[in-house]
Amino acid sequence: MLRHIPELPPEDIFPVDPWKIEQLGFEEHYIAQEESIFTVANGYLGLRGSFEEGRPVEHDETFVNGFYETWPIVYGETAYGFAKTGQTIVNVSNAKIIKIYVDDEPFVLGQVELRSFRRALNMKDGTLDREVVWETASGKRVRVESRRLVSFRHRHLAAIDCRITLLDDSAPVVVSSEIFTELGGVAGEGSGEDDPRKAKKFQGQVLEPRLHEARGRRVALAYRTRRSGLGLACGIDHLVEVDGPVHESIVLGGPLRESIRAEETAGRFDFRGEARAGQTIRVVKLLSYHTGEGADDRELMTRVHWSLDRGLEQGFEGLLRDQVECMDDFWRRSDIRVQGNHPRAQQCVRFNLFHLLQASGRADQHGIPAKGLTGQAYEGHYFWDGEIYIQPFLTYTAPRIARRQLENRHRMLDKARDRAREVNQRGALYPWRTINGEEASAYYAAGTAQYHINADIAYALRRYVQATGDTRFLHDHGAEILAETARLWLDLGFYQDRGDGRFHIHGVTGPDEYTAVVNDNLYTNLMARENLRYAAEVFSTIRLERPVHFERLAARLGLEPEEVERWRDAAEAMYVPYDERLGIHPQDGDFLRKKVWDLPNTPRSHFPLMLSYHPLVLYRHQVIKQADVVLAMFLLGDDFTAEQKKRNFDYYEKLTTGDSSLSACIQAIIAYEVGDDHSALKYMRAATLMDLADVGGNVRDGIHVASAGGTWMSIVFGIAGFRDHGGRFRFRPRLPDGWDRLSFRLTIRGSVLEVDLLPDTATYRLIEGDPLTVEHELEPLTLAPGAPVRRPITSTVVAAASLAKNEPDPARSEESEL
The missing domain is CATH 1.50.10.10 (Glycosyltransferase)
Incomplete structure (x- = not known):
């Protein structure tokens, strides 16, 4: 079952663009959600999409994958074998801040008179871009442009290109570029006590200052976590340009005046002067972060200096060229191209693919946190x-x-x-959940038991x-x-x-966390x-x-x-387990003996159920947080008959709450397979819009990276009908009504396969590599470079549905829809 999926913002605020998530107009009410959506990251370093000027802000966080603090897990009553030590990713030094003052008036969104506002997550180039025009109290118009990237080529580098232009009058300008460290390691309010998905709020100091340096236009700081003993060094450096002839008249008040300073928890580079009308002041800010378990503080600082030196040598243009090359390679391998009468579909699909890259691209020796590097929820754990x-x-x-x-x-x-x-x-x-390889789940029933x-x-x-x-x-x-x-x-x-x-396994919890510690x-x-x-x-x-x-x-x-x-x-x-009477596979040995939860009459305000009901209440009922049997049918599809899949899907679909973002994509895939095309498109839409439409109401805490992966799966395994059981690569495609074309690439055994689907035809093309054998509707096809193979698609989807447009379900009223 599906709860109501919110509408996307209207096109005059959120335009349709196949390569951008663009925001036209400043909306203070949605700042927290936008900070997650507009995050830029590379899998190692993540900068939430907060504004450079530092306010307004909800969670101005910066994360380094694998950099965490530990804390003792306190139980009211403990027992043998319980996890003893928690782990939480640390909010590290914030180096994004660039404060701007014109006529001594600070540029702060929500406090200045805006003439225009445009911000875009540029998914093609891998940047966050913004252009704002504001008017000072004295009537002077100022254009502020910024472009932010976290480098995929240079794992430890990020950069911000900021340009300030006085459009119609001269004025004194001050730019203050800062780096600031919250020693407590957590940004924002709340400890997550009422919501287990949120991060723990540390008690006391997390980061201990070790070194701080300032020279030229560079600041570097070093810290160490108090309990886990991990080292962090970070730094900023700057390139400053003012257009026009290179002499003192560049600034009316004389030469540009600069200052630099560093303290234990902060550093700042300031410059000031009086700019003429039409002049552009450009500041390129370079950011670098290095962490290490064994490295000492001085070594980490040295690494930061090396990275900043490299950034100065390349300049923003060089870093951007590298970024575009990396993004071109990613899209060449990973893009899903959608054509049809639903223009937002392409945009929404690429958003999910882009965040998959940002969560994994340079994770390297670390895992992929559940929220990527977009938020502190789930403590930065790998699941x-x-x-x-x-x-x-x-x-x-x-x-x-x-x-x-x-x-x-x-x-x-x-x-x-x-x-x-x-x-x-x-x-x-x-x-079950970890950063360093040790168990960090304090609730064994829905954690260790899995x-x-x-x-x-x-x-x-x-x-x-x-x-x-x-x-x-x-x-x-x-x-x-x-x-x-x-x-x-x-x-x-x-x-x-x-x-x-038979061989039995007792006392475990499956994927469904509303049914815990069961047998078989x-x-x-x-x-x-x-x-x-x-x-x-x-x-x-x-x-x-x-x-x-x-x-x-x-x-x-x-x-x-x-x-x-x-x-x-x-x-x-x-x-x-199998029940002959119902012809279905019970989720566990006792599941069918439990009372069925009355989902249609459960108030919408009570979802997710885990925030409104004691776990024991949930455990006594047939009610499902996320796909369990249905997930097994996807992963091990050859172990079920077509009839069993249909009966299982129908039975468990009515019991599944959608409280987990991991469920909709799997339900979409199996719905396609069993011929429930209307449900399939609805579930796929829910997965695809999980973050852009804030389906779960918690995107403020970070992007749902697994659901982004599920979006890819729902298209490749769902619409294209791809299966890889037993090492056979099989396709059974069915293009949805309203989709004119779908194409994507897969890398199999070192060869690159392109799959191109039209409503009635599938084309398989080997782009590069050795000959490859795949199956189309059980027919083996041997593919060779330069010899595409076309086959008719024998079945089509007739349900009219869209990834990006609300479609009411005629089978359910608004009051009963979940």
């Missing part, structure tokens, strides 16, 4: 979202980044082994290897992950002696079976094809061949 919702996009468009994410999970393996011992299990148990994180990682590993053919990574790193995750399942589960002799969760059992099977398959292959490597690996893991056979036996004996 299973990365493997199930983001890795498919990376695997098929940026396999190098996908590999880095899996390498990051391999680096966490020792801590996952430690966690398994803490919960009295063998093998490894990956943390053991399926192990199988999710194994599934992402298998998909990556099948799509890339990267068996070297599989053998050298992936096999170790598979062995330790399979060991956990074998130890956690058991054979039922007095019953069916269908999703968990099926994914664990896949994990066990794949582990057995890989080790059997390594033993046969690389016996020396197998011996070394077995010795390191303490692995006996009989253990591999036990994995295979458990997989084949796995219990799969």
Whole structure:
């Protein structure tokens, strides 16, 4: 079921543009939401979309991926094995600030007389652009232009190009460029006590000042977190230009006057002079951040100086050229092109793709936080979202980044082994939420009990290897992950002696967090079976094809061949719940015995339910936060018949609240598959507009990166009908009514495949690489460069729906719609 999806802003405020999210007019009421939407980031460094002048502001945050503080988790009543230490990403020094004064009047939106306002997230070039004209109290008009980027080429650099032009009169101008550090590490109000999704508000100081320097036009600061001991150095430097002849008359009051200073928590570069009408004062501000667990303060400061030196050498023009080259490469590999009578569709789809890049592009040795680097919600933690919702996009468009994410999970393996011992299990148990590899979830019922994180990682590993053919990574790193995750399942589960002799897994929580600590969760059992099977398959292959490597690996893991056979036996004996009377798969062993929640008569103000009802109330009912059985049908589609998929979808669709942003995209994919085209387009629209229309009412806290990945999936796996089960690459496309064309590219086994869909024809074109075999509606097609293959599409979608226009559901009244 779907709650009401808000309308997008009207076109006179939010114009339709295939490459921009543009805002025409200043709206103070939506500042927090716009700060998230207009974030620029590169996966390592993220600058929220707050204004350079520093106000008005809701959360003026800057984040560095993997830079966190720890804190003791306090329980009213504790128990053995509970997570002991929380982790929260730190709001680091704010270096965006550029304050402007004309006639001693500060430029502050909401306080000055605006003549025009335009701001745009330029998704083609990877910049945030703004142009404002304001009028001073004395009637002088001033144009302020800025362009902001966080470099994809230079991971530690960001830059702001700011230009101030007096349009019709001379005036004294002061520009103050600042860097400021909030030692508490959190911006804004609230601790998240009433909403577990929000970040913790630290008590006391987080960052300890270590070094501060000022010379020329440069300020550099260094800090260290008090508990986690992580080092941070950051700095700013400047290039200043005034147009016109290069002599003292450039500024009427004589030479430009400059000053620089640095303190423990702040630094500032000021310059001032009297500018003539028509003159443009240009300030290019360079920002650099470096972090490190082992590096000392002076080394980190040195790295900042190197980065700033590089930025000065290139100038803003050079950094922008690099940025455009990186963006061109991204769009060449990853763009989804939509043509039809819904003009906003292209714009909205690209917004989601752009934020996927911003969350992952230079994450490198770090994971991908649930909010990317757009907000502090969820503490900056890495969840299973990365493997199930983001890795498919990376695997098929940026396999190098996908590999880095899996390498990051391999680096966490020792801590996952430690966690398994803490919960009295063998093998490894990956943390439900983490930054450093340790479990940081304080609520075990909906956290630690979600053991399926192990199988999710194994599934992402298998998909990556099948799509890339990267068996070297599989053998050298992936096999170790598979062995330790399979060991956990074998130890956690058991054979039922007095019953069916099947292998059961009890006391776990599946993806649906409204149903916790259950027996035989269908999703968990099926994914664990896949994990066990794949582990057995890989080790059997390594033993046969690389016996020396197998011996070394077995010795390191303490692995006996009989253990591999036990994995295979458990997989084949796995219990799969099924209800013959209803013809559906129960979500778990007891789910169908519970009372059905009355969703149609639940007040809209009570959603999300977790903020209005005690967990025990939710656990006693058939009510679902997010797709669970339906997700299993997507990931392991070959394990279900078409009839089972239809019955399962229909049953669980009525029970799913939409309280999770992870649900709509999966429901869209399966709705397409079972022929419920109207629901499919509605769910896809909900996923696509999750942030632009603020579907969940919480975009102020950051972008829903997993839903952005789900948007890609709902198009590629939904509309194009792409499936990759068992290493076969199959398409069953159906273009929605009103879509004239859809095209995208996938990277498979090093080859680049372009899929081009018209209402009645699919064209498969190999852009580069070796010949590739795919299937169109079960027909094998062998593709070679320069020889596109066209095939008719035998079924079409007849439901009229749009990604960007509200369509009332005739089956539900406004009062009952959720």
